[in-house]
Amino acid sequence: MLQIPLWKRIVIWGICALAVLFAIPNAFYGRVETHNDAAAAVEAQGGTATPDQQAAMDAWPDWMPASLMNLGLDLRGGAHLLAEVRLSDVYADRIDALWPEMRDALRDARSEVGSIRRTASDPGVLRIQMSDVAGADRALQIARGLAQPVQSLTATGQNDIDVQLDGDTLVIQLSEAERSATDLRTMQQSLEIIRRRIDEVGTREPTIQRQGDDRILIEVPGIGSAEELKELIGTTAQLTFNTVVNRTTDANTPVDAGQELLPSEDEQGVYYVVQSTPVVSGEALVDAQPAFDQNNRPAVNFRFNGAGGRVFGDYTAQNIGRPFAIVLDDQVISAPVINSAIPGGSGIITGNFTVEQSTQLAVLLRAGALPAGMDFLEERTIGPELGQDSIDAGRLASVVAMIAVVVFMVASYGWFGMMANVALAVNVIAIFAILSLIGATLTLPGIAGIVLTMGMAVDANVLIYERVREELRAGRNAVRALDEGFQKALSAIVDANITTLLTAVIMFAIGTGSVRGFAVTLGIGIITSMFTSVFVTRSLIATWYAWRRPKTITV
Numbered sequence: 001m002l003q004i005p006l007w008k009r010i011v012i013w014g015i016c017a018l019a020v021l022f023a024i025p026n027a028f029y030g031r032v033e034t035h036n037d038a039a040a041a042v043e044a045q046g047g048t049a050t051p052d053q054q055a056a057m058d059a060w061p062d063w064m065p066a067s068l069m070n071l072g073l074d075l076r077g078g079a080h081l082l083a084e085v086r087l088s089d090v091y092a093d094r095i096d097a098l099w100p101e102m103r104d105a106l107r108d109a110r111s112e113v114g115s116i117r118r119t120a121s122d123p124g125v126l127r128i129q130m131s132d133v134a135g136a137d138r139a140l141q142i143a144r145g146l147a148q149p150v151q152s153l154t155a156t157g158q159n160d161i162d163v164q165l166d167g168d169t170l171v172i173q174l175s176e177a178e179r180s181a182t183d184l185r186t187m188q189q190s191l192e193i194i195r196r197r198i199d200e201v202g203t204r205e206p207t208i209q210r211q212g213d214d215r216i217l218i219e220v221p222g223i224g225s226a227e228e229l230k231e232l233i234g235t236t237a238q239l240t241f242n243t244v245v246n247r248t249t250d251a252n253t254p255v256d257a258g259q260e261l262l263p264s265e266d267e268q269g270v271y272y273v274v275q276s277t278p279v280v281s282g283e284a285l286v287d288a289q290p291a292f293d294q295n296n297r298p299a300v301n302f303r304f305n306g307a308g309g310r311v312f313g314d315y316t317a318q319n320i321g322r323p324f325a326i327v328l329d330d331q332v333i334s335a336p337v338i339n340s341a342i343p344g345g346s347g348i349i350t351g352n353f354t355v356e357q358s359t360q361l362a363v364l365l366r367a368g369a370l371p372a373g374m375d376f377l378e379e380r381t382i383g384p385e386l387g388q389d390s391i392d393a394g395r396l397a398s399v400v401a402m403i404a405v406v407v408f409m410v411a412s413y414g415w416f417g418m419m420a421n422v423a424l425a426v427n428v429i430a431i432f433a434i435l436s437l438i439g440a441t442l443t444l445p446g447i448a449g450i451v452l453t454m455g456m457a458v459d460a461n462v463l464i465y466e467r468v469r470e471e472l473r474a475g476r477n478a479v480r481a482l483d484e485g486f487q488k489a490l491s492a493i494v495d496a497n498i499t500t501l502l503t504a505v506i507m508f509a510i511g512t513g514s515v516r517g518f519a520v521t522l523g524i525g526i527i528t529s530m531f532t533s534v535f536v537t538r539s540l541i542a543t544w545y546a547w548r549r550p551k552t553i554t555v
Contacts, residue, residue, distance in 0.1 A: 069441075150175070206218070
């Protein structure tokens with residue numbers, strides 16, 4: 001046991017050195033955070049730094065790791081919102097948008113169904129009354145002919161609308177399958193819009209996640225108040241369709257009056273010169289859905305309202321073969337070439353899309369504004385003072401736990417306890433390093449997980465040392481007792497930690513918010529504590545034994 005190969009010692013202490021290296025930035029949190037912010041801003045500006053940004057970047061060496069643990073809402077302070085999306089608004093909008101198309105189709109069959117009129121109904125329900133009840137079956141056939149297949153893998157073969165006949169009245173509403181698909185799209189769209197709005201102001205590590213069928217949890221560290229966050233979310237995205245004048249890779253390309261130079265979102269270093277006045281704005285966009293073109297390649301179908309459709313149809317008829325830019329928040333998200341006139345207010349965007357990219361583009365096109373209103377069920381503002389209090393409390397708890405463990409181990413096992421304490425310190429450093437590397441968010445429950453890990457880390461050494469004591473009492477010599485102690489304790493250590501690790505995995509999988517924060521630090525702590533308790537402690541003891549060569553030991 002005490003004969004550890006050189007390569008294995010190099011690996012063990014190499015891992016420890018890397019842990020120290022990657023944990024160091026957290027000791028200079030403010031300086032590294034400023035450096036990272038400046039570097040991100042310079043990259044967004046195309047590589048040109050202001051004097052202040054250069055000074056901030058120079059404050060931390062480029063060759064040093066610059067990854068930091070992200071501080072959660074309870075440590076940094078910020079705003080918390082729980083919003084409920086009014087999905088019924090979307091149903092009503094969809095049905096209202098269907099009325100013109102249904103009206104035109106039934107008008108063409110006026111000789112069979114008579115005159116028609118829309119009657120009062122609940123939101124999300126379209127009731128069309130016919131003057132000639134004898135043509136009811138024909139009206140039913142026409143209405144059902146306008147139904148479209150539901151764009152969902154779980155609703156294959158089902159239509160988007162449910163059409164029923166109630167005497168002389170057609171009753172039309174979204175089918176259950178379409179409602180489910182609409183709910184999913186609406187929530188994805190809402191999440192995307194909220195994420196884009198929050199990312200625009202440069203906040204770090206916001207938590208934006210769906211909860212249940214119609215709720216969204218929004219936690220943004222570092223923002224001033226819940227009211228400020230609500231205003232931020234409510235900002236409408238600016239979506240426009242603009243004429244492309246030129247495409248360039250020069251960020252300083254001069255433009256004429258009435259033109260703008262806009263960067264491409266997904267083409268690094270590419271810029272488009274576009275006419276400032278849009279051909280049509282996103283306010284006229286009614287819908288956008290992922291689809292496939294005639295060559296079965298991923299594409300995006302879109303549809304304007306009546307006025308927007310007419311303008312867009314005229315423009316495309318006059319500009320066949322020329323590109324036009326789809327601009328979202330001053331970034332060109334796509335610049336397809338017009339292959340043919342697009343009359344009727346609907347068209348298709350083709351390109352070298354994957355299925356995922358076409359789906360994402362459809363989401364972005366629809367992301368001009370929130371698809372439905374939101375009611376805020378919970379809103380809290382956590383001040384930075386409270387966050388600092390949490391950090392101070394967590395730091396105090398960690399220090400007290402560390403001192404208690406150090407004193408206990410030294411009192412119980414003497415010099416061997418001191419070596420276990422060194423391994424414990426390496427364990428805590430390794431946790432910080434891994435949290436920084438994976439960009440995990442440290443919360444107050446996460447600190448609790450670290451404190452708990454301290455106790456569990458030395459628990460493994462207690463098992464090892466007690467086995468060594470048993471071997472010494474049985475008359476084994478020092479080397480044999482240490483060897484047997486580590487070997488016999490290993491299975492118990494693995495068993496105990498594996499069950500706890502499984503618990504952490506389950507908590508992370510089904511938990512949310514603070515529960516996940518606790519599970520992350522606990523899971524990482526278990527893995528690092530097994531490494532330090534078994535390998536680092538053993539390497540320390542082997543090094544000490546090789547140096548001192550004691551004939552007897554006392555554990």
